[in-house]
Amino acid sequence: MKLHVQGRSASVYTGSKPFDPALPCIAFVHGALGDHGVWTLLARWFAHHGHGVLAVDLPGHGRSEGPPLPSVEAAADWLLAVLDAAGAPQAALAGHSMGSLIALEAAARAPQRATRLVMIGTAYPMKVSDALLATARERPLQAIDMVNAFSIGSLASKPGYPGPGMWLHGSNRALMRRTLAGSPPVDGRNLFEHDFRVCDAYAGGLQAAAQVRCAATLILGRNDQMTSPKVTKDLAAALKARVALVDSGHSLMAEAPDAVLAALRAALA
Numbered sequence: 001m002k003l004h005v006q007g008r009s010a011s012v013y014t015g016s017k018p019f020d021p022a023l024p025c026i027a028f029v030h031g032a033l034g035d036h037g038v039w040t041l042l043a044r045w046f047a048h049h050g051h052g053v054l055a056v057d058l059p060g061h062g063r064s065e066g067p068p069l070p071s072v073e074a075a076a077d078w079l080l081a082v083l084d085a086a087g088a089p090q091a092a093l094a095g096h097s098m099g100s101l102i103a104l105e106a107a108a109r110a111p112q113r114a115t116r117l118v119m120i121g122t123a124y125p126m127k128v129s130d131a132l133l134a135t136a137r138e139r140p141l142q143a144i145d146m147v148n149a150f151s152i153g154s155l156a157s158k159p160g161y162p163g164p165g166m167w168l169h170g171s172n173r174a175l176m177r178r179t180l181a182g183s184p185p186v187d188g189r190n191l192f193e194h195d196f197r198v199c200d201a202y203a204g205g206l207q208a209a210a211q212v213r214c215a216a217t218l219i220l221g222r223n224d225q226m227t228s229p230k231v232t233k234d235l236a237a238a239l240k241a242r243v244a245l246v247d248s249g250h251s252l253m254a255e256a257p258d259a260v261l262a263a264l265r266a267a268l269a
Contacts, residue, residue, distance in 0.1 A: 001013070001014050001019060001086075003082060003085040003086060004085060005078060005081045005082050005085050006078060006081050008059065008064075008065040008066075009064065009065040010056065010057070010059070010064045010065070010078075010082060010085070011036070011056075011057040011062055011063035011064045012036070012054050012055065012056050012057070012082065012086070013036040013037075013039070013040075013043055013053070013054075013055040013056075013057075014043075014047060014052075014053050014054065014055070015043040015044045015045075015046060015047025015048065015051075015053035015055070016044055016047060016048075017047040017048065017053070019052050019053065019054065019086060020052050021052060021086060021087040021088050021089075022052075023050060023051055023052040024050065024051050024052065024092070024115070025051065025052040025053075025054065025083070025086075025088040025090065025091035025092070026046055026051050026052070026053055026054070026091060026092040026093075026094060026268065027054040027055075027056065027079065027082070027083065027088075027091045027092070027093050027094070027103075028042065028043060028053070028054070028055040028056065028094050028095070028099075029056060029058070029075075029079060029093070029094070029095035029096070029099030029100075029102045029103050030055075030056075030057075030058065030061070030095075030096060030098075030099050031095075031096045031097030031098040031099050031100075031121070031195075032097060032098045032192065032195035032196060032198075032199065033061075033144070033175070033176040033179045033180060033191060033192050033195055034061065034096070034097075034099075034175065034176070034179065035057045035061050035062030035063075035175065035179060036055040036056060036057050036062055037062075037175060038096065038175070038253050038254070039055040039253065041253070041257050041261065042094075042253065042260070042261060042264060043055045045261060052086075052088065054082060054083070054086055054088065054091070056079065056082055058075060058078075058099075058102075059075075059078065060183045060186070060191060061179055061183070061191070062179065062182075066183060066184070066186075067186055068183065068186055068191060068194055068195070069198075070198070071198060071201065071202070072098075072101045072102055072105050072198060072199075072201075072202040072204075073105055073204070075102040075105075075198075076102050076103075076105035076106040076108075076109055077106075077109070079093070079102055079103070079106045080106055080109065080110050080113065083113065089113065090112075090113050090114070090115050091113065091114070091115065092114070092115050092116035092117075092118065092268055093106055093107050093114050093116070093117050093118070094116075094117075094118040094119075094120065094264065095118075095119060095120065095122075096120045096121050096122075096252070096253065097120075097121045097122065097126075097199075097226070097227060097250065098126070098195055098198060098199050100119035100120060100121065100122035101122070101124070101126060101199065101202050101205065103117060103118070103119060104117065104119060104122075104124075104205060104208050104209065104212070105202075105204065105208050107208075107211075107212045107214060107216075108207075108208035108209070108210075108211035108212050109208075109211075111211055111212060111213040111214070112213075114212065114213070114214045115214055116214050116215055116216070116217070116267060116268055117212055117214055117215070117216040117217070117239070117241075118216070118217050118218075118219065118264060118267045118268075119216070119217070119218050119219070119235075119241075120218075120219045120220075120252055120253070120260065120264075121219070121220065121221060121224060121226070121227050121250050121251075121252050122218060122220070122227055122232065122235070123227035123228060123231040123232055123235075124202075124205035124206070124231065124232070124234070124235040125202070125203070125205065125231075126199040126200065126202060126227060127199075127200055128196045128197075128199060128200040132146065132147075132196065133193060133196055133197065133200070136190070136192045136193040136196050137189065137190070137193045140180055140190050140192045140193070141177065141180075143192060144173055144176045144177060144180070144192065145173065147176070147226070148169050148172050148173050148176070148251075149169075150225045150226050150249070150250065151172065151224075151225070151226055151249050151250035151251045152168050152169055152172070152248075152249045152250075152251050152254075152255055153221060153222075153223030153224070153225075153247075153248050153249030153250075153255065168251065168254050168255060171254070172251055172254060176192070179191065180192055205235060206234065206235070206238050209235060209238035209239045210238060212239055215242075215267075216239040216240070216241040216242070217241055217242045217243070217244060217263070217266075217267035218232055218235070218236055218239075218241050218242070218243045218244070219244045219246065219252065219260060219263045219264065219267070220232060220243065220244070220245055220246070220252075221245075221246060221247075221248040221249050221250060221252050221255070221256070222245050222246065222247055222248070223247070223248065223249045224248070224249050224250045224252075225249060225250065226249075226250035227250060229243075229245065242267070244263040244266070244267075246259040246260060246263060247259070248260075
């Protein structure tokens, strides 16, 4: 589905069903160098089980018009504008990695509109090492390979989604390379470095958590090397959040699809 948001075209996946704003809405926000495709299983399940689904491509990612937004705060305002454009007065907000920070900030800025907050593969602060930032800037394809090695906690997942025959490292790498290639540089930076710097710069997480009024859940990978569950203690306390641990690395939706779906269903119940 195409929407007109803040003067530009925004692409939103609705789970293969027409979006109905009268249904309970859930908005999905992807992470760095991602797009709506990381949510395919979850988006389709909820769209076919009584929800209106909005799985966004952030500006400058996937099929949404750029430029990419300069901060988590700006992306949160854009996400709320997406709800306006879709005619959704309220929504559950679910985000992965960088998207989890955007969902958090949006829930804080419009607490009356967020019915649930689900932060997947999250951490706060979400700092990025100088070495990884430098590699993302100077050798982005090598940085993509590094991140995929860090993000997946096992060699293969059991059948579910993507299912037998899929190569988790290769499919995620292909997505990140395609997203990188499809976006022009921003202020001299490639999109990978830009997204990492957006995560690294976000400093308002605990203040935002204090403004959230809905129930919150953190879904974390036990073997996550990118956003370690050890870094979520203060955030979970500030949100009074329920914490669900699954056996995966950072790419939870691909590596542990059934467990993430079960945890998300419980969070929205």
